[in-house]
Amino acid sequence: PKDPVLYDSFGTGGNTVNEGFSQSREETHASYAGGNDITKYVGNLSWQNTIDELATTVSFEVAKSDTKYINLYKPGDIINLYTNVEILRGIIVSVDDGSEFVNKYTACDFGWYLNKSTETYQFNKMTAYKAIRKICEDSNIPIDNIPMLEMEITKIYADKVLSDIIRDILSQC
Secondary structure (H helix, E strand, C coil), X not given: CCCCCCCCCCCCHHHCCCCCXXXXXXCCCEEEECCEECHHHEEEEEEEEECXXXXXXXXXXXXXXXXXXXXXXXXXXXXXXXXXXXXXXXXXXXXXXXXXCEEXXXXXXXXXXXXXXXXXXXXXXXXHHHHHHHHHHHCCCCCCCCCCCCCEEXXXXXXXXXXXXXXXXXXXX
């Protein structure tokens, strides 16, 4: 989408994230699957995340139609949710087409891969901040901000799940 936006209808004024908001406009959002706007078709949209998962999981339903296509979206398709900015980019990880009336989809943001991928790392007196940054960079996970965790990490993680390595580094801090 070129410019999906969320307009402030709650009168929060200067507390919004975009100065272009107006109190007279209505709140909107946009949902995309595989680059197609599916906002009108999505129902029961919900999401959850926890520190233990290191990922956000999104569930939604799309009504079945009389067309010959049972599943409009398949595992591996990219899902994007927007308000005034992209708030989630994820990948469909499961499809449940067992209901007579709806297809149910589950998608996870790319942090999901941290819970599935294993690697070997050796840190020798590297600060926790740099160690976490290294893991994320190696996994092509963009980082906006990490606190300056100055604890020095000296440890070998052999064939460990990436989320477990990060969790262990944080526990040392």
